[in-house]
Amino acid sequence: QAPVGAVRARLVGEHGWADLRGPALCTVETPEEARAAEAKLGPDPLDPQADPEPFLAAAGRSRRAIGVLLMEQNVVSGIGNIFRAESLFRRGVDPLRPGNSLTREELLGLWEENVELMAVGVRVGRIITTDPADRPGVPESEAWPVHANYVYHRHGQDCLHCGATVLKRDLNGRGLYWCPVCQA
Ligand SMILES: [Zn+2]
Structure with missing residues (x-):
């Protein structure tokens, strides 16, 4: 091909x-x-042996936006644009908050969210980040692409949780998608 x-x-x-x-x-x-x-890379959520501590430490002392930090490979490895948007939405975190304003629990929550979402990605072969309750009658295997995600590429549409309009802006050269109400 x-x-x-x-x-x-x-x-x-x-x-x-x-x-x-x-x-x-x-x-x-x-x-x-x-x-x-490789030695400079942050921990990888797909690695079952990975220790999240270096991520918690690096993100927790940075004044840069968490939405930027999640895609910095020396902070945490392998989080692409969809996982960034969807993990921040699922944890209700404003992407523009500085890393050092997040609590340890919030940072650990983002790590765990990415571990879980990436595992689904490996199992299904698609990045499905919606819970079954938010796509009634649509099984995981048929969720892609319309029912697959909460905010990624859904700008201009209603948030599945609160009905507000999902927004998009540029952040570090990549499109950032978020709900201004759920992630305030
Ligand atoms: Zn919302």
């Missing part, structure tokens, strides 16, 4: 392929450089 869009790299295996599109950073490195880069 021909690559679609701005594909930076394609990984090909016996059973399929995966394209890397729209990464924040994409470079070719020697194994030594790769190890050095």
